Amino acid sequence: MIEVGLIIARLLHYATTITLAGLSLFPLYAFAGAEPEVLSHWRQRWLLWTAVAALLSGLCWFAFTAANMSGSMNDLADVETVWAVVHDTGFGHVWTLRMLLAVLTVGVAAWGIRSKAAAHRLNWMMPLLAALLLTSLAGTGHAQIEEGWAGVIHVVADAAHLLAAGAWLGGLIPLALILHRYLGTDLNVGPKDMDRILMRFSGTGYIAVATLIGSGLVNSWFLVGSLSGLNTPYGQILLGKLALFGGMLALAVANRFWLVPSMRNVRTDAAEELAMWSARLRNHVLGEQVLGWMVLLAVSILGTMQPAVVGP
Numbered sequence: 001m002i003e004v005g006l007i008i009a010r011l012l013h014y015a016t017t018i019t020l021a022g023l024s025l026f027p028l029y030a031f032a033g034a035e036p037e038v039l040s041h042w043r044q045r046w047l048l049w050t051a052v053a054a055l056l057s058g059l060c061w062f063a064f065t066a067a068n069m070s071g072s073m074n075d076l077a078d079v080e081t082v083w084a085v086v087h088d089t090g091f092g093h094v095w096t097l098r099m100l101l102a103v104l105t106v107g108v109a110a111w112g113i114r115s116k117a118a119a120h121r122l123n124w125m126m127p128l129l130a131a132l133l134l135t136s137l138a139g140t141g142h143a144q145i146e147e148g149w150a151g152v153i154h155v156v157a158d159a160a161h162l163l164a165a166g167a168w169l170g171g172l173i174p175l176a177l178i179l180h181r182y183l184g185t186d187l188n189v190g191p192k193d194m195d196r197i198l199m200r201f202s203g204t205g206y207i208a209v210a211t212l213i214g215s216g217l218v219n220s221w222f223l224v225g226s227l228s229g230l231n232t233p234y235g236q237i238l239l240g241k242l243a244l245f246g247g248m249l250a251l252a253v254a255n256r257f258w259l260v261p262s263m264r265n266v267r268t269d270a271a272e273e274l275a276m277w278s279a280r281l282r283n284h285v286l287g288e289q290v291l292g293w294m295v296l297l298a299v300s301i302l303g304t305m306q307p308a309v310v311g312p
Contacts, residue, residue: 002073003304006064010300012057015293017134020050020105021163022170024130029167029204030174030197043174047126048109054133055102062095094139101136105129134166135159141303150222157218164211167204169292172285175201179282194278195264202256209249223307234305241298248291251284259284 023043027035035043066085067073075081086092108125138158178197220238229235259281263274 002064002067006061006068006304007297007300009057009060009064010303011297013054013061014137014296014300016050016054016057017130017137018162018166018170018296019173020047020054020170021127021130021134021166022168022173023047023050024127025167026171026174028127030171030200032196032200039174039178042177044109044112048106048113051102051106051109055099055106058095058099058102062099065091065095091140094136098133098136098140101129101133105133131163131166134162137162153218154222157215160211161215161219164208164215165292168208168212169289169295171201171204172289172292176282176285176289179278179285195260198255198260198263198281202260205252205256209252212245234302234307237298237302237305241295241302244291244295244298248288248295251288251291255281255284 023046027040027043062085063073063076066082067076069085069089070076070078070081086096105126108129112126136159138155141158175197178194224230224235224238230239259277263277263281
């Protein structure tokens with residue numbers, strides 16, 4: 001029961017922190033000019049709720065981790081047990097700092113909703129805080145196994161992996177919203193603007209995918225070690241994760257080289273045809289998201305398992 005709860009808490013925290021990073025980073029690379037006001041208001045509200053969810057899921061992760069270390073959920077009522085996890089473990093040290101950062105992020109997100117002036121300052125504050133909250137997850141997992149330079153390389157690779165996932169998977173959420181609503185008048189985004197957004201997102205996607213592949217190879221070297229490690233339970237789940245990632249990549253390639261060019265070739269006055277291609281692209285984006293959440297589930301399970309490289 002504790003292990004299942006730990007997996008669910010990890011999944012929720014990964015999902016919320018990646019979404020928070022994606023929502024924060026999206027305006028930095030998606031728009032040539034100012035972000036549409038309606039989308040900005042929607043994004044600011046979701047930044048707050050996602051930050052709150054990241055904080056709550058992080059507290060749940062800590063609770064199940066502490067229970068897993070002590071052996072019982074009842075031990076969470078023991079102040080000495082909780083303090084020992086916080087004070088005497090590397091996980092506790094990193095998690096305390098992360099939760100303080102999560103509280104700060106919630107405060108900044110709430111401040112942004114209160115005034116337009118604050119919202120402008122969020123253009124750099126929220127992306128920084130969200131990126132720090134996401135990449136700091138590298139200090140809580142298997143990257144802590146190694147010491148010295150090997151440990152530094154592993155942590156850096158893990159942090160880069162997480163940030164790339166936030167830019168791609170998290171960025172799909174505002175992209176899906178724009179695809180769903182841009183043909184109306186509320187977003188003030190026309191076909192030409194949509195084309196620029198899609199091309200900018202694709203450019204970021206190239207960088208994110210290259211980073212995911214490169215950092216993933218480094219992480220696999222540290223955690224699997226050799227091809228024989230793929231025959232372990234850890235290796236089998238890792239292969240499943242790679243298959244899901246391959247599905248995401250296939251959808252992204254279809255978007256970039258089939259659906260987006262098809263939308264560009266449609267006349268701006270052909271509303272029905274434009275809506276059809278937009279709906280197809282939106283469905284592909286939603287498909288990428290579903291596969292991405294399944295990848296996060298695999299990651300959440302792998303984080304509770306012994307890496308293949310140190311297995312029996």
